[in-house]
Amino acid sequence: MARKRKGRDISGWLVVDKPAGLTSTAVVNKVRWALDAKKAGHAGTLDPEATGVLAVALGEATKTVPYITDALKAYTFTVRLGAATNTDDAEGEVIATSDERPADAQIKEALQPFLGEIMQVPPKFSAVKIDGQRAYKLARDGEEVELAARPLWVEELILLDRPDEDHVVLEMTCGKGGYVRSIARDLGAALGCYGHVKQLRRIWSGPFDAEDGISLELVDELAKSTDLDQYLRPLEEGLADLPELKCTPQGAVRLRNGNPGMVMAADVEYGDEAWASLDGQAVAVGIYKAGELHPSRVFVQPERAA
Known part of the structure; x- marks a missing residue:
């Protein structure tokens, strides 16, 4: 006979503004502990170094997770031009470099093929499964990883800023399953200069905005008290679409x-x-x-x- 899970029968959404340096699972576990909730999950993984919206579902709200996962999401991210890494972000090892630096007009033109329904190859260091194993585990073991391209809907991809010749800041709105790291990698390849993600932030996901998110510091501060309950949002918000x-x-x-x-x-x-x-x-x-x-x-x- 299965043991009964301990905790409160609490349902709703807690929208966290995730800090860099933590996995999405670690954030969910922290929220579940803080609220003493029986059940918790999240709608859409963020890389450990990424920040922004991580919508944590509690109790009955976990039944609405697929509707947030399938909803459009928006990201702002900085691409470092001139270098490719094995992880497609700043955490990896540099595997190729270039002295080429495209002009802003070239970048804007290169963004156009990334709009609409595109085919995208996930990063080798990702949670995609290959024969039952996570791609990142195989890649860490030095095995050659071949991932199939997957369809992705990109609603919008625009150049926000060019702080210097080595960096561009972009904003993307896309559907389910998009990898921002792949966009940076493929954009660098299209421009002939290589590229990888330096910073990444999810600014909204479905009905949830980062500016409305609670910090993990506040979650810690209010942990195990009913004061944290006031930040819960009704599960119905997960059905907004x-x-x-x-x-x-x-x-x-x-x-x-x-x-x-x-x-x-x-x-x-x-x-x-x-x-x-x-x-x-x-x-x-x-x-x-x-x-x-x-x-x-x-x-x-x-x-x-x-």
């Missing part, structure tokens, strides 16, 4: 039992994915069919006070 359908109390009962429940349709069509709410509280996510929501995920939340 899905249409909301209101249901009746009777419909909510059916949905919570895993059965189709009657909803009041708004701007949805047959077969659309949506979420049902009762008094603003998420009841279930599912597929809308002829006046009913057929649930795929059901939320177990305490009823909110009127």
Whole structure:
């Protein structure tokens, strides 16, 4: 018989402004400990040296993680021109250098092919699995790593600044699965000068902004106290990209039992994915069919006070 997980039945999102030098898993573990939460996860890994939005889901909010993972995200990052590294960032070993330095106009022109639906090869030092093993583990062991290109939607990629001839600051908005390090690597190759990421910050992810994030120092300061609870955001924010359908109390009962429940349709069509709410509280996510929501995920939340 499995042991019951200890901790509070607490649900919602805690948006952390992640500092450099920590893994995403370490941040999640810190938040879970600080809030004494039974269950926690995150929506989209950040490299250890990256900063910015790390949205930590707690309790029932973990069921909404896929919707944040699939949402658009935006990054600002600095590319160091003139050098390639084996990790495609400043943490790796320099493997090639060049004295070539492109002009701003050349950089702007080179960014154009990176827009829209592109095919991107992940960095060799990444968490992508090859025959069941993480690519970075194979690369660290000195094995030759060959990764297949993957599709990526790039909504926007613009030149923000050129502090000096060796550095460019870019901003990118992209879909799920994008590697900023690959963009820096491939841009350097396209410009004929090599390149790697020097600094990286995720400025927003779906509905969550870095400027609204809580610092890890404050998480530490308020740990194990209910004062930290005030920074929790409702799990419903994780469903921001899905249409909301209101249901009746009777419909909510059916949905919570895993059965189709009657909803009041708004701007949805047959077969659309949506979420049902009762008094603003998420009841279930599912597929809308002829006046009913057929649930795929059901939320177990305490009823909110009127």
